[in-house]
Amino acid sequence: MVKLNVDLADRSYPIYVSTDFSGLGMALRAARLNGKLMIITDSNVSGYYLKACTDELEAAGAEVYSHVFQAGEKNKTLDTVQDIYRQLTARRFDRNSSLIALGGGVAGDITGFAAATFMRGINFIQIPTSLLAQADSSIGGKTGVDFEGSKNMVGAFYQPRFVYINVKTISTLPGRELSSGLAEVIKHGLILNAEFYDYLKHSMDKIFSFDENTLQYVTKMNCSIKKSIVEQDEYEGGLRAILNFGHTIGHAVESACEFSLLHGECVAIGISGAFRLAYRMGMLSMDEVTSVEDTLSAAGLPIRAPGLEPDEVYARMLQDKKVKDGRLRFILPKAIGEVISCTIEDERLIKEVIRELQ
Numbered sequence: 001m002v003k004l005n006v007d008l009a010d011r012s013y014p015i016y017v018s019t020d021f022s023g024l025g026m027a028l029r030a031a032r033l034n035g036k037l038m039i040i041t042d043s044n045v046s047g048y049y050l051k052a053c054t055d056e057l058e059a060a061g062a063e064v065y066s067h068v069f070q071a072g073e074k075n076k077t078l079d080t081v082q083d084i085y086r087q088l089t090a091r092r093f094d095r096n097s098s099l100i101a102l103g104g105g106v107a108g109d110i111t112g113f114a115a116a117t118f119m120r121g122i123n124f125i126q127i128p129t130s131l132l133a134q135a136d137s138s139i140g141g142k143t144g145v146d147f148e149g150s151k152n153m154v155g156a157f158y159q160p161r162f163v164y165i166n167v168k169t170i171s172t173l174p175g176r177e178l179s180s181g182l183a184e185v186i187k188h189g190l191i192l193n194a195e196f197y198d199y200l201k202h203s204m205d206k207i208f209s210f211d212e213n214t215l216q217y218v219t220k221m222n223c224s225i226k227k228s229i230v231e232q233d234e235y236e237g238g239l240r241a242i243l244n245f246g247h248t249i250g251h252a253v254e255s256a257c258e259f260s261l262l263h264g265e266c267v268a269i270g271i272s273g274a275f276r277l278a279y280r281m282g283m284l285s286m287d288e289v290t291s292v293e294d295t296l297s298a299a300g301l302p303i304r305a306p307g308l309e310p311d312e313v314y315a316r317m318l319q320d321k322k323v324k325d326g327r328l329r330f331i332l333p334k335a336i337g338e339v340i341s342c343t344i345e346d347e348r349l350i351k352e353v354i355r356e357l358q
């Protein structure tokens with residue numbers, strides 16, 4: 001088992017990276033959590049991992065309850081949070097109790113928000129089971145739900161007491177979800193660590209055959225990159241924006257295709273777009289663009305979305321809630337492993353690049 005520490009003063013917490021659930025009891029004791037526990041999981045993940053986690057936690061002497069919600073982003077709502085509050089009230093949970101998110105980013109975001117708000121905050125634990133959640137959403141303390149069609153409209157920054165990752169859980173993920181998570185993993189390498197990107201480029205076979213050592217190394221590197229950014233910018237005041245690499249175009253593609261593509265698939269198209277913008281601005285070579293696109297393809301990701309309408313995608317980019325004063329801000333690669341943030345006012349250039357992504 002590998003242990004990393006997220007250093008956030010009195011909100012610091014460990015991330016454990018393991019190949020099974022056998023260290024859960026130890027993690028619970030180390031965090032000095034001795035109240036009631038409720039595992040919140042979805043209808044897909046519950047069949048795979050709820051029993052194994054419950055058994056481990058009960059063996060450590062905990063009183064464990066569980067609540068299963070219907071899987072899917074459409075249930076990332078206040079209604080699902082209210083169902084959790086009802087369960088917690090019925091079981092007489094108090095400030096000493098803990099909520100555990102077992103599942104992907106949806107379970108993590110809902111459970112974290114419920115934990116942040118029930119009785120003004122009870123303990124929160126993350127057991128992420130999708131690659132996206134292990135690489136990205138379980139670390140950093142962003143929690144929340146969608147509201148009236150707007151993603152993540154209601155939420156809170158709320159850090160977990162610990163994150164426990166069993167890297168082998170991703171072996172039961174549907175293939176497209178696995179690839180989608182890999183987009184964020186590749187993104188981490190591209191923004192901050194060229195060596196890690198290179199490792200990924202040459203390890204796709206091992207990742208797809210779920211080689212334990214490879215998965216553990218990839219997860220450790222991922223978590224250390226994400227945690228280093230969060231440590232420097234917990235509340236998204238500046239630096240954390242580099243995590244948006246590939247997302248300016250990616251989010252617009254996601255809404256333009258009406259969510260028929262997964263988030264990571266749109267991020268892959270967005271990364272390709274960011275590289276193509278940087279190429280046209282003379283920041284890197286076409287060889288580098290092609291090499292990154294090849295890596296994304298090898299990860300099972302699309303780099304084009306046939307039918308993309310440049311005018312529509314451009315308009316959607318301007319609607320993004322992160323756009324200020326109508327100026328589009330991009331995180332662009334300066335080299336592999338290094339990005340810069342810049343505003344591009346040349347509408348024609350942006351639309352030309354979107355056309356290349358068709």
Ligand SMILES: NC(=O)c1ccc[n+]([C@@H]2O[C@H](COP(=O)([O-])OP(=O)(O)OC[C@H]3O[C@@H](n4cnc5c(N)ncnc54)[C@H](O)[C@@H]3O)[C@@H](O)[C@H]2O)c1
Nearest residue numbers: 044045071104105106107129130132133137142169172173
């Ligand atoms: N909080 C953050 O910082 C942050 C960051 C990125 C994304 N997010 C959020 O995360 C969500 C996306 O996360 P996601 O892609 O994990 O979605 P998800 O939780 O819906 O999981 C994707 C699918 O995989 C299934 N699944 C999860 N783990 C599995 C496993 N081990 N075996 C089999 N099936 C499994 C789920 O049931 C679901 O059907 C979005 O709501 C997004 O807004 C949050």
Ligand SMILES: [Zn+2]
Nearest residue numbers: 184247263267
């Ligand atoms: Zn993302």
